[in-house]
Amino acid sequence: MKTIKVIFPLLGFCALLSLLPIGGKVRTDLWTSDFPDQNNYQFPDNFLWGAASAAQHIEHQQPSDWTSFERTVIAEGRTSTNPRPGYAIPGHINNLDAYPALVRLKKTNYDEMFDHDFSIAQTLGHNSHRFSISWARLFPRKGMVRPDKRGLAFYNEIFASLKAHNIQPLVSLFHFSTPDWFWEEKDGKRGWERDDAIHHFEMFVTAVVEAFGQHVSIWTTLNEPMTYVFNGYMEGIFPPLEQRDILGVAPVVAKLLEAHSRAYEIVHADANKRSKEVLVGIAKHTRAFEPLRTWAPLDRLSAATIDQAFIWDFLDAIQSGVMKLVNTDFELEIPQLKGTQDYVGINYYGRFYVESKLLDPAKPEIHFYDPNLPDEVRSDLDWAIYPHGFYQVLVAAHKRYGKPIYVLENGLADLKDNDKRRQQFLVTHLREIWNAINHAGADIRGYMHWSFIDNFEWAEGFTARFGLIKTEYDNEFKRVPRPSAYLYRDIIRSNGISSEVWNSYHKPHMD
Ligand code: BGC
Numbered sequence: 001m002k003t004i005k006v007i008f009p010l011l012g013f014c015a016l017l018s019l020l021p022i023g024g025k026v027r028t029d030l031w032t033s034d035f036p037d038q039n040n041y042q043f044p045d046n047f048l049w050g051a052a053s054a055a056q057h058i059e060h061q062q063p064s065d066w067t068s069f070e071r072t073v074i075a076e077g078r079t080s081t082n083p084r085p086g087y088a089i090p091g092h093i094n095n096l097d098a099y100p101a102l103v104r105l106k107k108t109n110y111d112e113m114f115d116h117d118f119s120i121a122q123t124l125g126h127n128s129h130r131f132s133i134s135w136a137r138l139f140p141r142k143g144m145v146r147p148d149k150r151g152l153a154f155y156n157e158i159f160a161s162l163k164a165h166n167i168q169p170l171v172s173l174f175h176f177s178t179p180d181w182f183w184e185e186k187d188g189k190r191g192w193e194r195d196d197a198i199h200h201f202e203m204f205v206t207a208v209v210e211a212f213g214q215h216v217s218i219w220t221t222l223n224e225p226m227t228y229v230f231n232g233y234m235e236g237i238f239p240p241l242e243q244r245d246i247l248g249v250a251p252v253v254a255k256l257l258e259a260h261s262r263a264y265e266i267v268h269a270d271a272n273k274r275s276k277e278v279l280v281g282i283a284k285h286t287r288a289f290e291p292l293r294t295w296a297p298l299d300r301l302s303a304a305t306i307d308q309a310f311i312w313d314f315l316d317a318i319q320s321g322v323m324k325l326v327n328t329d330f331e332l333e334i335p336q337l338k339g340t341q342d343y344v345g346i347n348y349y350g351r352f353y354v355e356s357k358l359l360d361p362a363k364p365e366i367h368f369y370d371p372n373l374p375d376e377v378r379s380d381l382d383w384a385i386y387p388h389g390f391y392q393v394l395v396a397a398h399k400r401y402g403k404p405i406y407v408l409e410n411g412l413a414d415l416k417d418n419d420k421r422r423q424q425f426l427v428t429h430l431r432e433i434w435n436a437i438n439h440a441g442a443d444i445r446g447y448m449h450w451s452f453i454d455n456f457e458w459a460e461g462f463t464a465r466f467g468l469i470k471t472e473y474d475n476e477f478k479r480v481p482r483p484s485a486y487l488y489r490d491i492i493r494s495n496g497i498s499s500e501v502w503n504s505y506h507k508p509h510m511d
Contacts, residue, residue, distance in 0.1 A: 007088075008420065024301040031386065032506060033435050040498055043437075044437065044445070045495075047446060048170075048406070050121070050130060050447070050448045051449045052129075053132075054130045054223065055175065056134070057451070058453065058456070059134060060106050062178050064177040065182065067180065069095065069239045070093060073091075073096055078091055078092045079094070079096040079097040079098075079461070085380060085413075088460060089237070089459075090243070093460075096459045099461070103473050106477070108456075108471050109476075109477040113477060117159075120479060124492070125231070126492070127167060128304065128448070129167050130393075131172070132310065135179055136179040137154065138207055138208070140179065142179075147204075152211050170219075172220040172283065173204070173208065173220065173263055174201070176224075182200065182319075201259045202266060206266055206270075209267055213270045213271065214352050216407065219263075219281075220280075220281060221280060221282055225260075226253075226310055226311075229252055231458075237356055246328070253325075257317055259341065260282060261372055278344050280340070281406075282345055283347050285349075286311050286393045286397075287311070287351065289303045289304075289311075290303055290389075291354055299364070302354045308326045309325070311393070318333065318339075318341045321339070330447075341401070342403065343357045344397045344406070345405075346408065347409035347450070348393055348407070350383045350385050350386050350412075351384045352366050352383075353384070366500060368383050369383070376453065377424075379414060380412075380464060382462055387431070390429050390432040394433065403443070406445055407444065409448060411449050413460075423487050424507070426487060449468060451468070454470055455471065467482055470482055
């Protein structure tokens with residue numbers, strides 16, 4: 001009885017507050033945006049259609065921080081089979097020991113199969129492909145001042161194969177993994193916090209543009225810096241496996257901003273020498289952060305704060321040259337950062353629900369899905385699928401920065417052979433891109449589905465399957481295109497979505 005007495009006035013108070021014009025985010029009941037249907041959803045000419053990957057996901061293991069982590073995890077048995085995929089345990093890689101040493105070493109065996117992969121991509125109509133160049137592959141040993149010749153030769157073959165298959169490369173420079181030696185302590189600091197971190201990153205970027213600058217027009221300096229910081233320095237599920245608070249990660253965020261601005265400058269200087277036009281930006285992880293309970297003002301405000309901190313702070317800093325941390329008085333001007341993005345790279349996976357705790361308002365709980373909605377469409381990682389949120393993010397990015405947008409990642413983990421959810425995901429999210437172009441004037445120029453083939457998914461190991469193409473790990477890494485790969489091919493061929501395709505795939509279901 002005692003609790004009821006306390007809770008009732010509290011609920012009444014919250015209900016009252018929810019009527020006041022308190023800002024914050026609201027939750028929508030939409031799944032897809034409610035624009036009127038058309039006969040056809042035609043995409044702009046020269047739209048880039050492709051898929052994305054990154055080195056540590058697909059390439060043979062290199063001497064990187066992630067490779068060391070993967071090996072330690074096996075040596076120390078930190079491979080808990082997580083009963084709830086999507087909820088990684090700090091310091092563990094889910095179910096990694098279920099895959100043989102050869103798979104752990106070769107990942108997808110891309111090193112031996114990339115030409116085959118690109119020929120499949122070509123037959124599926126892809127005209128572009130996003131991948132990352134491994135820093136550890138070019139600078140495997142401490143103290144190197146020139147890139148490794150075999151590393152250069154490997155990527156030369158990749159660029160040649162892409163060219164032979166008429167596929168335009170989009171290249172990322174930092175996608176979560178670094179050389180292992182980068183973490184040796186120097187003057188009491190490791191990794192990005194070392195005083196010479198930027199110097200080493202500059203050496204890597206310079207080597208990449210000198211060797212491959214002629215092949216690349218769209219560069220991504222950093223992939224999802226805030227995901228990296230969050231997972232690596234706050235949650236402890238990515239190397240360096242630390243758990244700090246928000247102010248504790250500020251020096252790392254500042255270093256990443258500086259790394260971006262230096263890379264921007266180096267890539268442009270190289271392109272100028274070649275009289276080549278390039279676009280340089282970052283890939284930003286976005287989500288639709290919405291209140292779990294719209295009636296709870298604190299949920300709405302917390303959702304808005306997280307949205308700003310996780311999505312926009314980093315991009316705003318690049319735009320303004322000043323790094324800020326929402327809800328703190330932290331402000332730091334980063335030299336030569338201002339305006340260093342030629343496009344905005346958007347990665348989008350779905351909706352997160354924010355539930356604030358009255359007793360600890362600074363630590364709201366983030367739900368991957370709404371526990372009260374049993375039928376909500378979710379991926380195998382439990383992430384709530386929410387195409388309308390994609391529209392909102394694209395339009396927000398367009399309004400904030402007025403720059404071209406490339407969707408650099410969008411996809412879901414779905415192991416089921418019927419592949420229904422992936423087909424539904426693809427069609428509904430592409431329609432939201434069409435909506436953002438046609439109803440909000442966003443200049444969206446390309447779509448890279450995540451991912452091309454199933455691969456090693458960080459702390460989730462090999463269990464989360466993101467590929468348009470299935471990788472048969474127990475059958476010599478055979479590639480088997482899923483139905484969505486063919487559906488995507490048909491969309492690419494017609495450079496649009498027909499009303500038949502839309503009608504067949506847009507209804508939310510969990511099949
Ligand atoms: C990352 C990818 C990752 C994907 C799915 C993004 O956060 O950039 O490396 O595999 O999401 O989790």
